[in-house]
Structure formats: structure tokens, C-alpha cells
Amino acid sequence: MSVITYRQALRDTLRAEMLRDDNVLLLGEEIGLFEGSYKITEGLLNEFGEQRVRDTPISEEGFVGAAVGTAMLGLRPVVELMTINFSLIAVDQIINHAAKVYGMFGGQTSVPMVIRTPGGGGQQLGATHSQNIELFYAFVPGLKVIAPSSPADAAAMLRAAIRDDDPVMLLENLGLYNSKGEVPDGDETVAEIGRAAVTREGSDITLIGYSRMAAMSLRVAEELAEQDVSVEVVDLRSLRPLDRQTVVDSVRKTGCAVIAEDDWLTYGIGAEIAASIQEGAFDYLDAPVRRVAMAEVPLPYAKPLENAALPSAESITTAVKETLSAVGKRVG
Amino acid sequence: MADTAKAKGGGTAKSTGGRRRSRKDSTTSATGGTTSGVADEKPDVLLDYYRRMVLVRRFEERTGQAYTQARIGGYCHLNLGEEATVVGLMDSLKERDYLYTNYRDHGYAIHKGMSPRRVMAELYGRSDGVAKGWGGSMHMYDTETRMLGGYGIVGGQLPLATGAALAVTYRGGDEVVMCQMGDGTTNIGAWHESLNLASLWNLPIVYAIVNNFTGMGTSVERSSAEPDLYKRGSAFRIEGVRVDGRDVLAVRDAAVDLVEKARSEKRPYILECTSYRLKGHSVVDPAKYRTEDQVAEARANDPVAAFEEQLEKAGVLTEEKKKEIADAVKEEVADAADFAENSPSPDVSTLFDYTYATPVANESRRMPADPVFAE
Numbered sequence: 001m002s003v004i005t006y007r008q009a010l011r012d013t014l015r016a017e018m019l020r021d022d023n024v025l026l027l028g029e030e031i032g033l034f035e036g037s038y039k040i041t042e043g044l045l046n047e048f049g050e051q052r053v054r055d056t057p058i059s060e061e062g063f064v065g066a067a068v069g070t071a072m073l074g075l076r077p078v079v080e081l082m083t084i085n086f087s088l089i090a091v092d093q094i095i096n097h098a099a100k101v102y103g104m105f106g107g108q109t110s111v112p113m114v115i116r117t118p119g120g121g122g123q124q125l126g127a128t129h130s131q132n133i134e135l136f137y138a139f140v141p142g143l144k145v146i147a148p149s150s151p152a153d154a155a156a157m158l159r160a161a162i163r164d165d166d167p168v169m170l171l172e173n174l175g176l177y178n179s180k181g182e183v184p185d186g187d188e189t190v191a192e193i194g195r196a197a198v199t200r201e202g203s204d205i206t207l208i209g210y211s212r213m214a215a216m217s218l219r220v221a222e223e224l225a226e227q228d229v230s231v232e233v234v235d236l237r238s239l240r241p242l243d244r245q246t247v248v249d250s251v252r253k254t255g256c257a258v259i260a261e262d263d264w265l266t267y268g269i270g271a272e273i274a275a276s277i278q279e280g281a282f283d284y285l286d287a288p289v290r291r292v293a294m295a296e297v298p299l300p301y302a303k304p305l306e307n308a309a310l311p312s313a314e315s316i317t318t319a320v321k322e323t324l325s326a327v328g329k330r331v332g
Numbered sequence: 333m334a335d336t337a338k339a340k341g342g343g344t345a346k347s348t349g350g351r352r353r354s355r356k357d358s359t360t361s362a363t364g365g366t367t368s369g370v371a372d373e374k375p376d377v378l379l380d381y382y383r384r385m386v387l388v389r390r391f392e393e394r395t396g397q398a399y400t401q402a403r404i405g406g407y408c409h410l411n412l413g414e415e416a417t418v419v420g421l422m423d424s425l426k427e428r429d430y431l432y433t434n435y436r437d438h439g440y441a442i443h444k445g446m447s448p449r450r451v452m453a454e455l456y457g458r459s460d461g462v463a464k465g466w467g468g469s470m471h472m473y474d475t476e477t478r479m480l481g482g483y484g485i486v487g488g489q490l491p492l493a494t495g496a497a498l499a500v501t502y503r504g505g506d507e508v509v510m511c512q513m514g515d516g517t518t519n520i521g522a523w524h525e526s527l528n529l530a531s532l533w534n535l536p537i538v539y540a541i542v543n544n545f546t547g548m549g550t551s552v553e554r555s556s557a558e559p560d561l562y563k564r565g566s567a568f569r570i571e572g573v574r575v576d577g578r579d580v581l582a583v584r585d586a587a588v589d590l591v592e593k594a595r596s597e598k599r600p601y602i603l604e605c606t607s608y609r610l611k612g613h614s615v616v617d618p619a620k621y622r623t624e625d626q627v628a629e630a631r632a633n634d635p636v637a638a639f640e641e642q643l644e645k646a647g648v649l650t651e652e653k654k655k656e657i658a659d660a661v662k663e664e665v666a667d668a669a670d671f672a673e674n675s676p677s678p679d680v681s682t683l684f685d686y687t688y689a690t691p692v693a694n695e696s697r698r699m700p701a702d703p704v705f706a707e
Contacts, residue, residue, distance in 0.1 A: 025502065051502060057532065062491050062525030069495020072480060073430075075502060092522075096485050097492060103686040105473035105481060106464030110689030141687050141696075165689035194693030241694040244704065280705040 001184055007177040009151035010040050010116070013158045014078065018048055021076060024162060025052045027063050028080030037082050038118065038177055064090035064115065068098045068167075071113040076162060081117035084171065085131050098167040099142030110165040116158070118172040120212055120262065121310050127298035130306075132263035134171050138239035144193050145239040147171040149214035151181040153237065156191035163190060171239075173212040173262075196243035198250060202232035204329055205320055206250040206257040208273055210236035213260040213311065220316045229331050231320065239269060247273060248280030255286040256327050258319045260311055265293035286327040290319045339563040339572040339602075369581040375648045381423070381580045382643055383657050385415035388439040389636050390665045391448055395438060395455060395469075398669065399615045404455045407484070408469045411439035413610035416635035417542055418443055420583025421605070424591045425510055430478045430500075432493035433512040435470035436542075437482030440512060445477035448668040458675035465678040466686060487522035489513070490539070494526040497535035501598060508594045509537040510587075516547025518561050524568075530600035531568040537600045538590050539565075542577065544609040549621040562604035570600050577605030578635040608633045 004012070018024045030037055032045035032055040045053040056063040060081065067077035081087050087094065094115065101111050121130035138145045144166055148154040154172070161168035199214065200221050209217040214235035221231035232250050236243065251257045257277055259270040270291040277289050295309040321331045370378060392410040399408045411418055414436075422443035425431065433440045441451050446462050454461030455469055463473050470484040480496065483489040493511035500507045517523055518541060530537050541561050545552050552559045562572030575586040583605055590601040608630035612619035619627070643649035684697045698704065 057525075057528060059525045059528065061522055062494070062529050065488075065491020065522065065526075066495030066498055066529055069492040069497075070499040070502065071495075072492065073496050073499035075499050092485060092488060093491055097483075097488055101481070102689050104463070104467050104471050106461075106466040107686040107689070108463070108473055108475045109480070112689075144688070144692060164692075166692075192693055194695065238694070241692055241696065243694045245694070248705065276704060279703065 001182050003180050004151055004183050005177065006148075006151045006154050006172075006179050006181070007038065007040060009155040009183055010158055010172070011042060011044075013155045014041065015044060015047070017159065017162045018044070018052060023074065023076045024078060025054065025070070025075060026078050026080065027054045027056055027067050029056055029058055029082055031055060031080050036080065038174070040116070041080065060086050060090040061093055065093035065097060067113050068093060068101065068111055071111045071167075072101060072109050076112045078114040078116060078162060081115060083129055084117045084119040084133055085129055087115070087117055087137075088133070091136070094137065094143070094167070094169075095140050099140050102166065103142055111167045112165045113167050114158070114161045115167070115169045116172060117169065118174050118177070120173040120175045121294070121299050121306065123174050124301055124303060124306060126301045130299040132294070134169070134239060135263055135267070135269055137169050138242075138269065140240070142167070143240060144168040145171065146191075146193055146237060147211040147239055148237065149176065149209075149211055149235050151179070152183045152187070152189075153191065155183055155187060156189040157193070157237070159189070160191040160193050164193060168193070171211055175212045176215060179215060191237070194238045194241040194243060196234055196236050196238065196246040198232060198246065199235045200231065200233040202230035202254065204230045204254060205324055206232045206234060206247070206254045207260065207316070207320060208234045208236065208247060208257060209260040210239065210269070211262065213262050216311075216313055217260050217316060220313050220320065223313070224317065224320065224331070227331055229320070229324065229329075236273075242272065242276070244276040244280060247276060251277050251281040252284045255284055256289075256323050258290045258292060258316065258323055260292045260316050261294075262311060263294060264296050265291055266296060268293055287323050288326075290323050292316050292319045337560075337562065337574040339560070339566055369579075370642050370646045370648070373581060378643055378648050379653065379657070381419050382639055382649065383661065384419045384443060385580065385636050385639060386657060386661045387442065387448070387664065388415040388418055390661050391442065391452075391668070392438060394665050394669055395452070396611075396615050398455070403673075404469065405457065406468045406470070407435065408455075408615040409436040409613065410611060410615065411436060413608045413630060413635065414542060414544065414577065415439065416580040416639065417577035417583055417605040417607050420580045421510065421512065421540055421587050423584050424587030425508070428478065428507050429591070430480055430493070430496050430507060430509045431512070432480050432489040432496070432509065433482045434486065434489060434514055434517070435482055435484045436514070437470065437472045441472035441474070441479055441482070444474075444479040446472065446474050446479065448664055449671040452668040452672040453675045456672040456675065457677065458672055459678045460671070460675035487513070487517050487520035490517070490522045490526040493537060494530050494535060497530065497537040497600075498533060500536060501534070506595055507536070508591050509535075510540055510591065511537060512540045512542060514547060515541060515543040515545065515552050515561055516550070516555060517541070518564050519555055527565055527568040527570055527600070531570050534598045535600055536594040536598050538587070538594050539600065539602045540587070541602065541604045542607055543604050544607045546609060546613070548613045549619075562602055565600075565602045570602055572602035572604060574604040574606065577607035578633055578638060580635070580639060607635070610634065
């Protein structure tokens, strides 16, 4: 067992998959000579050469679409989009093409490609570089959208994505790249796409998150355990398909739920989870489902404003405590 | 090739006249200019081209008819008036070469090798259609014949085709990709991005522009700052050629030349085929934006009628042969329509069969009124 960063887990997995399968190639801006904006592809150009680690011009629609074309001929491209915000420039190729080729032509040709891209606020990057718009892609049948929250999951889910025959968007997070966690040495785990995980068992309340919010939820649960509150944490892991059953099973056990999401609340991922909970656990609910989400503003640059707009461990803790007191469970 | 206009990549494109006159000044005349080409060609080849053009014409007429009878739904764009371009372009490709097109794809599908039966069945939305009824008019597709799709979003097929060419070079193959599009496509971002990638990465691809001088109802002059579309690769050092799209031999010669250059040099090329759209943008478009003169001009430039006249003058097409071809094509189209009519609709139980190629946990299979949790 080694303790490595989320970044290292991604890099090691990319390298191993490229060694395993000659059809795996990487495309993206600054992934080669520059070694990646966030250094996920460090050293890979040197090892594999320009044919397999292809620097692209600033041309998202062009190179994402080109990756779809290579996948249609059986290659397994892994595209890096520098941030999820830039996916908006490629959105026609992702939604109208990558997601449609398999079904629209009657299942003749699959599109085995991966789009890796980080979302996440909190880096003072301002309004256009801090959005969490994974919802746009999670909305679309034909795409698979996954969001690992730990180094072990980052490795196992990237491995699954590369070996999957469908277009998979793997959501990374700027705030998680330096986070550390245990990854078994020589691990070959292939995550099952479409499965959520209960990352901490508890009995008082269910706390649901994904990506950075799932990691943050675990920390909140640990802190609340010291105040004798038993929080069950569900990490969604997959946004499409969505594992509603795991969420609902947990809420049926605890009777109440808080959802932590990095995106905007209105129409957000949490809205879908809350709707699922009311439909699947209506008779078990002792309190309204509560959502902790980003303030509905273009994210500001100034640190105090940015901090105020983003969900935090404190805001999650507050929502958990208020929900528990609504159902008559005293905290602290 | 002497009668085609050329724009050298990187150099200054040769002027071929003013905007309004560019079509006539730079292209051959289908009615008079290429009889020498006919004389140089084997009669069998000429008759085969003629038959193929007539097939597209009759197939599309039948398609329009079936559409107005509501046997075909959705959008429906026909190749009427573009038969010479379709046949010339498709004849330049080898079986192993790949084709991507826009939504005006029926003729291309047939002449890349799909059976008219299965193309018509797709139009009817039936299970024997080339895409099992999932695509319709705009989305013909067949892995076997390497027609990798008709696409409905203008410009959407360009990055895909460019990527296919990248895959060919990645594997060291000698296939060429042809990417067909309309004139309006040369104004969208995907055009510019694709051309840049193809030139930068030295990809074996021919971008074939079918310029019927009207993007839906907007003329090229009203939409393109450089209306000589074959020149638009200059910024990417891609050589372009314009050819008279009403002349099947001229299209074939230009296309063969560029396809083989793309294959041997591993370089992208642009081929602009000028043509007249005989009807509106789609079956339901009465084309009121066209003047009577423009309609008359299009009719006078009907490529099928012109080629027929040429072959008759050259003594290649006799009355007897003409009737034989007409009857055979009529039979083939009627057979295609019968086949489509009798093919079953796709079973509703297959609704969830093609969302994902790799089965995945928790994939939604609920029908509209179903509860999310069925217990």
C-alpha cells in the first residue's frame, strides 16, 4: 500500500494503460512538451513520443471532435480539457457527436474515448474558470460521467473509463489534485461505472456528495463523530448513470439527508438527488432534504467573496446540525 | 483538369473573377465544354455513370414522393441536381477509403456501396434500414462500406472526419478520408479548426464542398466574405480546386487527383464542386427566395439531362440503351420502395439497446410514465 496524490494516481494509471494498449493515445493542450497544465501527463511525451502524446492547438471543438473520429476507427483516445469550462467550446462534439454516434447509427460503431477535465472553484480563477458544469453532461444519455473523490478511485475509475467502449467524461477537481490517499501497490482494480459507494457508515443522517464535496463530507462526518453524531456518507462517484438505489437505501435507514454539491443549486445535481429521495424514501423521511450548494452568482475573484459563495465544511456542518435538530436529534 | 480553378496553399489564390460571375468564369460548362472528355472515355464507364446518376435522380424523386405521402418523416434533403457531383466523388474513392457527409446523404450512401433497399428502408424508419431506423434521412451509416455517417449539425462531421484521418496515420494505413459538406459549412468554426489540424498534422483527407450557392435560403455572396470557397484553405496552406459539379467526368478527374495526392503525400486538399440545387433546401421548402430566372437557370443546367444529351451526341447512349437503363432503374427504385414498405418497424423492446456499447450499472430504462422506483 502506498500513499500517493490524486494527481499521481491519474498519471500512473495513464502510463500503465498506455503500456498495456497501443491504441491508447493522449490529446490535449499543453499535455506534451509543457507536461500538462496540472502536470497529470508529466514525463509521458518523453516516454511515448509525439504520436501517442499529441499536443493540440487551442482548438477544443477540433481536437475533441478529432478524438471522436479516432475512436470511431477503434483507437482509445484520452483527451485532456484544461478545465471543464473549456468544454463549452467543444460541447457540440461532446453532446451531438460523441454521445450520439453509437445510438444514432443503430449501434454499429462505439466511441471508446475519455475526456478528463477538472472542475472546481476556490482557486481565485474568477467567473469563467471556476464553474461546475458537469450537470450539462450528466444530463445526456449516451455519455457516462464519473467523478472520483480519492486517489484510489481516481485510478480505478480512469482505468475503467479507458477500457469502456463508450464516451466517458471523468471529472477531476483542482482542489483534489494534491489530496493524498492509499492506493494498493500494483492495483489493477477496475471501478464499476454507475455505482455509488457508502464511504462511511452511520445511522443518524445521510450526507451525499461527489468529487471534492464527497471528500469534504467525509471530513465533516469525522468531525461530527466526535460530537456523537453518526453520519453516513454516500459518494455518488457516477453522475450518469446515477445510482439512486444506494442513496435511497441509506436515507431509508437514517431518515434524513443533506446533499453537498459544488454546482449551483437551482436545477443542479442535488435537485435530481432530492427528487430521487422523495420518490424512493418518501415514507422514511423525517425532515425535508437539505441542499448545500454554491451561491447563485458568477464566482467572484476576491478571496472573501469567493469563500462566501462556495460550500465549505462549515456550511455542510450547519446544514447537518439544523436537519438533525428538525428531527429532534440533539447535536453537541 | 485545365478547366478547373486552383488555389495554391500558402500562395495567392488565382482570381477567377468577381463574386457574381465566379461560378461561370471558373467552371466548365456541362452542356458544351467537356465532350472531349466523353470521347476519351470508355462507353461502358460512361453508361455506368449515367445509370448511377439516373438512379440518384429517380431514387430522390421517389423519396420526395414518399415524403409528401408521409411515408418518410423528419427532415428530408435531396440530391436532386447534384447527381454528377455525387457520382464523380464516389467513383474517386477506393472501397477502403472512408466517407463522412452532411445530411444530404442518400446518393452518397448508395454510391459508396449501400443497397438502395436499405437506404430507402432507413428513410421509412424500418428495422432493415442501414441504421435500423435509428437515424433516418440525415444519418445514413454503414461500417461495411465505410460510409461513416451523414450528420445533421452543419460542420459537425468535419472534426470527426479529421480524426478518422488521424487514426489512419496513427496506424500507418493508406486509406483516405473524404469529408463532404455544403457551401454554408465553410463559415463555421469547425471548418477552420479542422483545416488547421489536418494541415498541421499532415492528414490524408479531402474536404469536398458541394457549392450549390445557397445555404438554406442565404446565398454564398451574402454569407461568405470569400465566396470563392476553394480558396478558403489558403490560410492553412491547403490547396483547393474548383470544378464544375454538373460534369461527372470533371468531378471524377479532380477528385481522383486530389484523393491520390492525399494518399501519397499525406496531405489535406479541398475540392469545391459547384452545382445547382433543382429544388428547395428540403422537400418542404418551396424556395420562394429564388427568382424565376434562377429556377430557370437551374433547370437549364440539369446535370442528368446534360450528360444524357452529351452521350447521345457522342453516339454512346442509344434510344434503346436509354430505355433499358430507365427501366432497370425504375425497377430498382420500385423494389427499394417495396422493400422499405414491407420491412417491419423496429420493435419498441429495442428502445434501450443502443444507449451504451458497454453495459453499465444503473442505466435508466424507465418509460415516460414509469415511476423512478418500481416496486
